[in-house]
Amino acid sequence: PSPVTRHQSIVLLLASEISGHVRKKGLGQVFISPCDVVFDNFNVLQPDILFISSERLHIITDKNIQGAPDLIIEVLSDNSVYRDTIQKKRLYSKFGVKEYWIVAPDDCLIEVYTLKTEGEYQLKKTYLLEDTIESEVIEGLRIELRNIFA
Numbered sequence: 001p002s003p004v005t006r007h008q009s010i011v012l013l014l015a016s017e018i019s020g021h022v023r024k025k026g027l028g029q030v031f032i033s034p035c036d037v038v039f040d041n042f043n044v045l046q047p048d049i050l051f052i053s054s055e056r057l058h059i060i061t062d063k064n065i066q067g068a069p070d071l072i073i074e075v076l077s078d079n080s081v082y083r084d085t086i087q088k089k090r091l092y093s094k095f096g097v098k099e100y101w102i103v104a105p106d107d108c109l110i111e112v113y114t115l116k117t118e119g120e121y122q123l124k125k126t127y128l129l130e131d132t133i134e135s136e137v138i139e140g141l142r143i144e145l146r147n148i149f150a
Contacts, residue, residue: 006105007075010148014073014103015049017143027138028053028070029060036064037072039095045088048103049073051138068092070137073101089113093121099137108149 003011011032019030033046044064051071052060059067072092074084085102092100093115100113100121108129113121114136127133129149135141 003075003077007077010075010103010105011048013148014075014143017148018049018051018138018141021141022051022138025140026054028055029057031065037069038064038066039068039091043091043095045091047072047088048075053137068096068098070097071099071101071135072097073103075103075105089121093119099135101133105149108145110145 015030015032022028022030029052031050031052033048035050036044036046037050038044047069049071050065050069050073052065053070056067056070059065059069074080074088076084089100089102093113096115096119098115100115102111102113104110110127110133112124112127112133112135114124116122124136127145129145131145133141133143133145
């Protein structure tokens, strides 16, 4: 089934904040689902939101993204919790996505994971409703979460 309206609202608000910042600073490009990210012949996923830095724009083709974005964001839905928190997280780390955000709408929180040299994610921080989230891969990005979860 399609995502619920709260899921889509959060995707729109986050993508708007990130895209506005990225465009203003000339840092790269932001895409939202549906947009195929082709990791290899067997792993093609459609993250909710993804960011590709200016240095890596060459992975963008007319049809899809060929390789790992710098940042991927997944907003949890009732039927996606296992897929997003276990399966996709494992694949994103395996293929080198530098930063992965898992957004939990019901709990009004975002977990930010960063890729370590061993190819596994480490939880950088869990951001709550009253926090301002920051990214390691998008320079200067700061988003007040109360504006996202309102």
